[in-house]
Amino acid sequence: MKVLVTGGAGFVGSHTVVELIAAGHDVRVVENFCNSERWIVERIERITGQTLVLDELDIRDRAALLAVARDYAPDAVIHFAALKSVSESTEMPASYYDVNVGGTATLLDVMQQVGCKHIVFSSSATVYGQPESCPVAETAAVGPGNPYGRTKLIGEWLIRDCVAAPGSTLSAAILRYFNPVGAHPSGLMGELPRGVPNNLAPYITQTAAGQRDYIRVFGDDYATPDGTGVRDYIHVVDLAKAHVAALNALSVGTDRELTLNLGTGRGYSVLELIETFSAVVGHPIPYQRQGRRAGDIGECWADPALANRVLGWRAEKSLQDICADAWRWQQAIPGAVD
Template sequence: MKILVTGGAGYIGSHTVLLLLTNGFEVVVLDNLMNASIESIRRVEHLTGKKVSFIKGDIQDKTALTSLFNEHAIDAVIHFAALKAVGESSTIPLEYYQNNVHGTLCLLEVMANLNINHFIFSSSATVYGGENAVPYEESMPLGEASSPYGASKVMIERVLKDLAQSNLDFRAVCLRYFNPIGAHESGQIGEDPKGIPNNLLPYVAQVAVGKRERLQVFGDDYSTEDGTCERDYLHVMDLAEGHVAAVNWLQKNSEFTGVEAFNLGTGKAVSVLSIIKAFEQASQQKVPYTIAPRRHGDLPAFWANAEKANKQLGWRATRDLTQMMTDTWRWQSNNPEGYPK
């Protein structure tokens, strides 16, 4: 089975490509390298001893997409390619809608023209919005997203549902994941944000390795145990295993049509200050921080109910917080500047 992975050179994409290869799938990666490095693909090939067909290109380029699909007999698409920073999306919303929503429409149009109907979408817990009660469950309605990033994910899920109603051969899985952190246990691939990190743990790791002076904690007056935001953090390798499980589920359930959503999370919420403490323990490095004002779009706390993924996909997050911290530090300390530029 040959799978196209859009955004496959990025953080989650590269870890998923690695697991797809080790599970016997053929992989084609399409990535514009806007927020990624080709070095991640080289290292995946080295770790697995297998070759990846890499194409540098953009999902908004329908001519390039058509050529790709005509050259490679693609059976399914895993779609990661997107801009992904909640805070940034509020400052440049048009770019997020253009890249995330329009880009996905371009991809789906080309797939429809070529009768390719198996699709796994990198969705997000942000689709539940602020009005749904925690823990989030897949039966809940799509919420009012608190950021343009979240809104783009809601829009795409609605597009997929409408597409499935118009095309009874279309089969899609929306993986709504929470907060992926960690790195492959080899320390060879990990999260390498370009510029100032938008996510918590890469920033923590860069402070610990001496690349940045101190961390800003956005708000300590939330209605949580220690006043800081709480999130459901899961290991990126657990998340990658969830994507492989979704591919296997689509293969096994050949009679299924439509769109099915699954939460991928641990079911536990961890605060920002708890993350800092756990990282300090794992790395034996001090992480200085200051308290800053709340960041627009951040919700106080949310976490997953992931029982549906366990029952239907046979998936469960197995790596604990200590392993998430240890693997992150191994990656960051081995690669203090990230991938070679």
């Protein structure tokens, strides 16, 4: 299958490109490198042994995107391109709506013009907001508490409306990620935030490497076993393989629209994650407890049963695998922090 991947040099996108190529798909990437590095392309090529076809453009550039789509005539799109920081989205919401909603609308219009029939959409568990109970199933109420989550939910609505439009031949898989972590086991690719990490795992590895003084643990009075927040951490390679499985499900199945949670089905606390990283690294990683951050929730982990059943997929890698691969990646990029 010919697959156009938007944001294919990003954290989840790059790993998915590797898995798509391994599965025998023909891949072309569009990327503007606002959240990624150009040298990741060379890393993808080293892992896959194939030259990657890439067009540097912004998905809001309708003419440029349409030219690529007409030239390539993709069978499917996997759509990662987006701004992705919850905290930043509260500071610059207009930009988040412009890129995440406007870019998705432009992409869907271009897909319609060239007759592309399948889209796999990178959504987020942030669409659930504060869940009433865990594990969280796809039937849980949605109510994102920040602009980033709202842009993802609006993206879902846009896609469903396009699927339901009269005469539409579009089918869609909407994938709600929980917490992607880890790195490629080769040590060639992984999460590389610019500036101070927004996510916990790279903050832990940077602290373990001596690039930061300590980890700030926000909140120790939640109704959880050790008082710290509990999350569902899924290895990025497991997550990438789920995208390939979703693409296959759309191409051979009868469902026009799938909305699926991608997680492990188990939650780990912040302290459990730090302790596991410490065991992998071989020394304690310093941390300090601080007050809760506004908007944070106590616990959130997935019920992945529907994805397990519909895709024939399940997360296989352990928390130890996550920490070992993330640490291998961190060691390969010394000094890669502002």
